[in-house]
Amino acid sequence: MTVSENIQIAAERSPALVRRISPKTVLYAALSTLVVVFCIVPFILVIVISFGRKVDGAGWVWDLTFDNYQRFFVGVLWPDEVTFLYLQQLGNSFYFAVIASVLAVLTALPFTLLLTRLKRSAQAIWLVFILASLSMSEVFIVMGWDILLSNNSGLPKLFQVTGFTQWLKDVGWFQTLRDIGLANPRNVKFKPSGFATILTMSYLVWPYAVILLYPAFSRLDPSLAEAARTMGANRWTVIRTVTLPAIRLPLMGTTLLLFVFLLGSYVSVSVFATPDKQTTAVAIYSNIRGSNLDAPFGSAQAVILLISASVCLCFGHLLNSKAEAR
Amino acid sequence: MPDLILSGVSKSFGSTRAVETTDLTFAEGQLTALLGPSGCGKTTLLRMLAGLENPTRGTIRLGHEDITDLPAHKRKFGMVFQSFALFPHYTVRENVAYSLIIGGTAKPEALEKAQTLLDTVQLSSFGDRRIGELSGGQRQRVAIARALAQEPKVFLLDEPMSALDAKLREEMQVELRLLQQRLGITTIVVTHDQREAMTMADTIVVMSNGRVEQVAPPKQIYHRPANSFVADFIGKANFFDGVYSDGSVQIGKLALDISANFAAGSPVRLAIRPESICLVTEPGQNCIDAEISFVRDLGPVKEYHLRSDIGPMIAEHAGTDGMDLMAGEKTLVHLPADTLRVYPQTAA
Amino acid sequence: MRAGGTIFMSLAALLLAMPIVVVCAAALNGGRSMFFPPRDPTLARFGEFFVSEPVWTNALTNSIIVATGAATLAVLIAWPVAYLLWSTGSKLSKALAGVGSLPFAVPPIVIGVGLGFFWSFTWGLGHLWSGVISHAVLLMALPLVTISIGLQSIDRSHLDAAATMGATEQVAFRTVVLPQTVPYTISGFFFVLVLSFNEFIVIFFVSASAYSTVTLQIFNSLRNGYTPTMAVAAITFLTVSILVFAAVARWGDLPRLMGADQTRK
Numbered sequence: 001m002t003v004s005e006n007i008q009i010a011a012e013r014s015p016a017l018v019r020r021i022s023p024k025t026v027l028y029a030a031l032s033t034l035v036v037v038f039c040i041v042p043f044i045l046v047i048v049i050s051f052g053r054k055v056d057g058a059g060w061v062w063d064l065t066f067d068n069y070q071r072f073f074v075g076v077l078w079p080d081e082v083t084f085l086y087l088q089q090l091g092n093s094f095y096f097a098v099i100a101s102v103l104a105v106l107t108a109l110p111f112t113l114l115l116t117r118l119k120r121s122a123q124a125i126w127l128v129f130i131l132a133s134l135s136m137s138e139v140f141i142v143m144g145w146d147i148l149l150s151n152n153s154g155l156p157k158l159f160q161v162t163g164f165t166q167w168l169k170d171v172g173w174f175q176t177l178r179d180i181g182l183a184n185p186r187n188v189k190f191k192p193s194g195f196a197t198i199l200t201m202s203y204l205v206w207p208y209a210v211i212l213l214y215p216a217f218s219r220l221d222p223s224l225a226e227a228a229r230t231m232g233a234n235r236w237t238v239i240r241t242v243t244l245p246a247i248r249l250p251l252m253g254t255t256l257l258l259f260v261f262l263l264g265s266y267v268s269v270s271v272f273a274t275p276d277k278q279t280t281a282v283a284i285y286s287n288i289r290g291s292n293l294d295a296p297f298g299s300a301q302a303v304i305l306l307i308s309a310s311v312c313l314c315f316g317h318l319l320n321s322k323a324e325a326r
Numbered sequence: 327m328p329d330l331i332l333s334g335v336s337k338s339f340g341s342t343r344a345v346e347t348t349d350l351t352f353a354e355g356q357l358t359a360l361l362g363p364s365g366c367g368k369t370t371l372l373r374m375l376a377g378l379e380n381p382t383r384g385t386i387r388l389g390h391e392d393i394t395d396l397p398a399h400k401r402k403f404g405m406v407f408q409s410f411a412l413f414p415h416y417t418v419r420e421n422v423a424y425s426l427i428i429g430g431t432a433k434p435e436a437l438e439k440a441q442t443l444l445d446t447v448q449l450s451s452f453g454d455r456r457i458g459e460l461s462g463g464q465r466q467r468v469a470i471a472r473a474l475a476q477e478p479k480v481f482l483l484d485e486p487m488s489a490l491d492a493k494l495r496e497e498m499q500v501e502l503r504l505l506q507q508r509l510g511i512t513t514i515v516v517t518h519d520q521r522e523a524m525t526m527a528d529t530i531v532v533m534s535n536g537r538v539e540q541v542a543p544p545k546q547i548y549h550r551p552a553n554s555f556v557a558d559f560i561g562k563a564n565f566f567d568g569v570y571s572d573g574s575v576q577i578g579k580l581a582l583d584i585s586a587n588f589a590a591g592s593p594v595r596l597a598i599r600p601e602s603i604c605l606v607t608e609p610g611q612n613c614i615d616a617e618i619s620f621v622r623d624l625g626p627v628k629e630y631h632l633r634s635d636i637g638p639m640i641a642e643h644a645g646t647d648g649m650d651l652m653a654g655e656k657t658l659v660h661l662p663a664d665t666l667r668v669y670p671q672t673a674a
Numbered sequence: 675m676r677a678g679g680t681i682f683m684s685l686a687a688l689l690l691a692m693p694i695v696v697v698c699a700a701a702l703n704g705g706r707s708m709f710f711p712p713r714d715p716t717l718a719r720f721g722e723f724f725v726s727e728p729v730w731t732n733a734l735t736n737s738i739i740v741a742t743g744a745a746t747l748a749v750l751i752a753w754p755v756a757y758l759l760w761s762t763g764s765k766l767s768k769a770l771a772g773v774g775s776l777p778f779a780v781p782p783i784v785i786g787v788g789l790g791f792f793w794s795f796t797w798g799l800g801h802l803w804s805g806v807i808s809h810a811v812l813l814m815a816l817p818l819v820t821i822s823i824g825l826q827s828i829d830r831s832h833l834d835a836a837a838t839m840g841a842t843e844q845v846a847f848r849t850v851v852l853p854q855t856v857p858y859t860i861s862g863f864f865f866v867l868v869l870s871f872n873e874f875i876v877i878f879f880v881s882a883s884a885y886s887t888v889t890l891q892i893f894n895s896l897r898n899g900y901t902p903t904m905a906v907a908a909i910t911f912l913t914v915s916i917l918v919f920a921a922v923a924r925w926g927d928l929p930r931l932m933g934a935d936q937t938r939k
Contacts, residue, residue, distance in 0.1 A: 028767075144692075148696050266875055289879065302787045
């Protein structure tokens with residue numbers, strides 16, 4: 001290896017020399033080409049097409065126009081008329097993703113802590129279960145919740161049959177549910193609603209949250225907590241003063257990753273969200289494959305989603321490397 | 327099998343110098359121990375011998391053949407690693423036969439040869455076991471058998487005993503030495519344990535900070551250490567700093583006679599082994615007052631921790647010395663002139 | 675506290691299992707509609723999914739082709755990248771690994787859109803082979819991680835030992851590196867297999883409705899209402915996932931692959 005490095009260095013110093021092509025160089029070249037073509041070019045295409053222009057009845061053409069971005073931020077009729085519809089959709093994306101990811105992490109946190117306290121063999125069994133649920137396709141999960149939340153079967157039916165609905169009416173909470181849109185005059189109604197959307201999205205990333213928190217938690221040194229306990233700290237104080245500070249960074253990093261993942265979630269939103277709460281991901285879909293057929297505008301939205309995601313990822317990476325450095 | 331000769335060999339990693347310029351000859355058929363504290367460069371030296379590191383400067387020769395640029399897989403010196411580096415995905419017998427099989431020997435023949443080697447290291451019935459099923463001592467025997475399978479010209483061992491417990495270690499030292507003598511193979515052992523080196527080696531190379539401090543047979547290393555580092559590192563020693571003048575060394579108000587010559591007024595360091603210091607009742611040459619601060623009775627030996635005007639010291643007597651001294655008592659200690667080693671004081 | 679912990683974990687497991695159980699149970703419905711609890715239980719839907727309904731059998735075949743193809747391809751690309759990263763640690767190899775993991779790190783809809791454009795320019799849109807490559811690109815990060823973990827677990831002194839016994843770099847690779855990383859390579863393969871099986875959005879964009887996999891077929895049927903046959907698909911997929919991960923747990927070290935501390939048992 002050292003020898004081939006020397007050859008390379010020598011070759012770089014004197015370009016006149018015929019560079020000996022080692023198998024490793026060929027491998028590097030092939031892999032670099034492959035990775036650039038398949039992992040970079042698609043992104044570049046999205047970015048380039050986002051500057052393209054839609055042609056009525058003929059798809060779109062290459063161009064260098066900022067119209068799509070203008071349309072995204074202030075609407076197509078600007079400056080005469082301003083609309084924030086698309087910004088609002090991005091806002092919805094953020095709204096769903098933030099709440100769902102925070103919810104998932106907060107509930108996965110105690111679970112993972114408990115998981116890492118188990119025996120290694122028991123952990124393996126739990127991990128199989130969690131990984132199996134993690135890999136379940138979004139379409140299956142949406143299907144499952146859809147059945148569970150649907151009005152004719154599932155939970156609303158169960159509530160009615162067991163008399164839970166009646167009880168809710170009796171204690172007066174039913175009216176509250178109606179006020180926030182989770183009930184019709186006769187029974188509880190869970191979809192479409194923000195509640196169902198966030199529940200499904202949270203459910204979708206919950207196994208990811210466990211898997212992402214797992215390494216950091218399983219590396220926690222239990223003797224730290226034990227030391228704190230010998231110094232008179234109770235369980236809650238231990239968690240507050242020892243455990244949480246130690247896992248603060250992985251916790252934030254995980255939330256960010258889940259958030260980025262959820263920014264692009266499509267199936268749950270399209271099935272469960274109310275029409276006024278559609279997100280950028282749904283808009284991208286309908287522009288590129290759906291009824292609108294406006295690839296450039298869809299690309300522009302994808303670019304904005306990508307930028308939002310990258311900013312979050314960079315931030316997360318920063319947090320991670322900070323955590324590693326400690 | 328010819329001698330293994332290092333001339334002008336040094337090794338740097340970046341700007342740090344791991345091994346200073348070194349000349350050494352490892353005599354044919356002998357066992358040499360490279361002894362020194364961790365980080366002294368002994369393992370780097372061994373890895374250069376094996377061909378796993380390239381020396382920055384200098385040449386390595388095996389007899390007349392220059393092997394400096396010969397890579398490890400062509401040198402084929404058998405080597406036993408500190409962790410033993412046994413392959414977990416092969417059986418014991420396959421591990422031992424590894425070098426033969428990849429060298430082109432037919433598999434049945436190689437496995438047969440491996441079995442013979444396993445017989446030699448008394449693991450005849452372990453051939454089909456997995457590495458994970460073996461104890462530390464058994465692993466070490468497998469590692470030795472594996473390294474010897476290719477009938478190497480030179481046999482290298484990197485801290486071979488460090489993974490074993492204390493009792494097993496002493497047994498294996500004797501066993502390894504007997505095996506080496508039977509095979510008559512040039513062997514180099516890296517160790518930080520002086521007892522290990524003294525047990526096994528024909529010659530000990532003491533190293534520190536990448537430098538060779540002394541090359542000598544074990545006895546000489548112990549009784550005639552070349553400098554105060556060796557005296558301190560090998561066995562236990564008491565040190566006193568003083569100034570030489572006219573056959574004696576002035577330490578504070580006291581003077582001790584010595585049997586060496588130095589320039590008058592030069593600062594020197596005295597070293598004396600604990601077993602050379604005697605507690606006596608009659609005053610005489612090199613006798614000084616001392617007070618016992620602690621007595622450590624270890625059974626076969628007794629250690630007296632002493633305070634004196636030249637500084638603290640430890641004296642070691644046979645456990646049956648018949649003295650019944652206790653901490654706090656005053657006594658006379660005798661530092662015989664011929665057992666006091668004198669070294670010029672180093673800048674450090 | 676101990677009892678509370680067990681209760682919490684059980685509750686979490688229950689909630690996690692609930693929608694899956696519901697979907698699975700719905701597969702037993704005798705009629706054409708989904709009911710829970712199932713009415714008129716029958717196993718006829720399994721026959722429809724695996725044998726008699728071409729829509730589903732075709733989709734299943736496509737899913738299997740895409741998943742196995744993508745898993746093979748992803749492992750084949752990830753291996754040299756992980757090996758270069760491990761053996762040289764050079765800047766270029768780090769960059770390769772980083773860029774290779776990019777598609778997995780961004781919102782899937784973005785890489786889906788990008789690959790859709792990419793294939794429309796390279797005559798791949800709507801072909802099964804482009805779906806295979808797309809999934810390999812998307813999921814390459816997984817074998818990259820598992821193989822890297824496997825390579826890191828190799829004691830470097832094993833390579834030195836092989837060298838002192840006469841092994842060249844190639845021989846050491848074949849006799850030391852490869853056998854010790856096999857479980858990790860297989861794990862990576864299966865992770866891609868399972869995730870590709872279940873992936874929806876990327877395959878949606880690159881298939882361009884020319885063919886459908888099981889997840890696509892289910893999504894297409896979402897609007898027309900569910901049929902119990904879809905639930906059979908869910909059961910099949912779940913079974914495959916559990917078998918795969920159980921196998922990884924049985925023959926590999928799943929906690930270690932997931933990043934658990936090595937020293938604790």
